[in-house]
Amino acid sequence: MMNLQEIELKDLDSNTFIDKKIKEIAATVGDGQAINALSGGVDSSVVTMLAHKALGNRLKSYFIDTGLMRQDEPQQIVSWFKELGVAVEILDAQKQFFDALKGLTDPEEKREAITQTFYKDVFGKLVRESGAKHLLQGTNYTDIEETVAGVKRQHNILEQLGIDTEEQFGYIVIEPLIELRKPAIREIGRITGLPAEIYQRPPFPGPALAARVIGEVTPERVAPVRKATVIVEEELSNTGAFQYLAVLHEDKVTGMRDGKRDYGMQIEVRCWDSEDAKTGSATRLPFDTLEKLADRITTEVSGVVSVTYNITKKPPSTIEVV
Numbered sequence: 422m423m424n425l426q427e428i429e430l431k432d433l434d435s436n437t438f439i440d441k442k443i444k445e446i447a448a449t450v451g452d453g454q455a456i457n458a459l460s461g462g463v464d465s466s467v468v469t470m471l472a473h474k475a476l477g478n479r480l481k482s483y484f485i486d487t488g489l490m491r492q493d494e495p496q497q498i499v500s501w502f503k504e505l506g507v508a509v510e511i512l513d514a515q516k517q518f519f520d521a522l523k524g525l526t527d528p529e530e531k532r533e534a535i536t537q538t539f540y541k542d543v544f545g546k547l548v549r550e551s552g553a554k555h556l557l558q559g560t561n562y563t564d565i566e567e568t569v570a571g572v573k574r575q576h577n578i579l580e581q582l583g584i585d586t587e588e589q590f591g592y593i594v595i596e597p598l599i600e601l602r603k604p605a606i607r608e609i610g611r612i613t614g615l616p617a618e619i620y621q622r623p624p625f626p627g628p629a630l631a632a633r634v635i636g637e638v639t640p641e642r643v644a645p646v647r648k649a650t651v652i653v654e655e656e657l658s659n660t661g662a663f664q665y666l667a668v669l670h671e672d673k674v675t676g677m678r679d680g681k682r683d684y685g686m687q688i689e690v691r692c693w694d695s696e697d698a699k700t701g702s703a704t705r706l707p708f709d710t711l712e713k714l715a716d717r718i719t720t721e722v723s724g725v726v727s728v729t730y731n732i733t734k735k736p737p738s739t740i741e742v743v
C-alpha cells in the first residue's frame with residue numbers, strides 16, 4: 422500500500438513519536454494558525470493533544486455539531502477538554518448536513534455528501550474566516566488501507582485519493598496519526614495526558630450516526646438510533662468489546678402492541694471483538710444481555726418493534742453498516 426509504513430504498537434517508542442510529531446506540526450504550521458476538527462473520538466482527541474502541545478493558542482479546536490452525534494456528545498467533549506486546558510468551540514452545522522443528505526440512500530453517496538459538507542462547506546468557511554492555512558485531523562492507518570483497497574471510502578481520506586485539499590478547499594491537511602492503528606493511538610493518547618475515559622473510548626466513525634442509518638438520513642431517522650445507542654452503550658460498556666452499536670433498518674416489519682398491529686422499525690445491534698478494526702467477530706454476549714437489550718430498545722425507543730443481533734464476522738461484514 423503506497424509508501425506509507427505502519428508503526429505497530431510493539432515497535433512504538435511513544436515519547437520519540439510524540440516529540441517528532443510536535444516538531445513536525447510546529448514546523449509545518451510555522452507562525453500561522455491551524456484549525457482542528459475534534460469529534461471526541463480517540464483519534465481526533467489524540468491529534469488535539471499533539472497540536473495543542475505544538476501550537477498552544479494558535480490552534481483553534483472546533484466540535485462540529487453535524488446533528489449526527491450521540492446524545493449530549495457536544496457538551497461532554499467540550500467539558501472534558503476544558504479540564505485539559507483546551508478550549509473547544511461548538512459549531513452548529515446541523516442544517517447543512519441534513520440538507521446535503523436529503524434524498525440520499527446509497528452508502529457511498531451519503532459518505533461523499535458528508536465529506537463535501539465537512540471539508541468544503543463547513544471547514545472551508547471556517548478556514549476562510551480565520552485565515553488558518555492548516556487543518557489537523559486524526560486519519561489513521563486502517564482508514565487509509567480500507568479506502569485505498571476500495572472497501573469503504575472513509576470520510577476523512579482526501580490526499581490518498583488524489584484530492585489536492587489546498588486547491589479544492591483552500592487549506593492543507595495535517596495527519597499526524599497516519600502510521601498508527603487504534604492500539605498505538607490509544608497508547609499515544611495515554612502518554613499525552615488524556616484521561617482513560619477518552620483514550621479507552623470505543624472507536625466512533627467520523628460520519629457518526631449516519632454510518633448507522635440504512636437509507637435516508639433525516640433528523641427523524643437519526644433520533645431512534647441515537648436513543649438506541651444510549652441503551653446499547655449503557656448495557657455493553659462493561660463487556661470489554663472493541664465496539665458496540667445500534668443500526669436502524671430501512672424496512673419496517675409487523676409487530677404488535679396492546680393487542681393491536683404495530684407496523685414498526687427494526688434496530689440491529691452489533692457488538693464486535695476486534696484488535697484493530699481490520700477483522701472482527703461478534704462478542705458472545707449472554708442471552709440475558711441480549712434479551713435485556715431487546716426489551717429496553719422496544720420499550721424506550723418509540724416505534725421500534727424488532728431488535729436483532731448480528732453475528733457475522735468481518736470480513737465479509739464491516740463494522741459499521743454504511
Ligand code: XMP
Nearest residue numbers: 573575576624625626627628698739740741
Ligand atoms: P468498518 O465499518 O470499515 O470500520 O469496518 C472500521 C473502523 O473504522 C470506523 N469507521 C470510520 N471512522 N470515518 C472514520 O473516522 C469513517 O468514515 C468510518 N467508517 C468506519 C468504524 O467505526 C470502525 O471502528
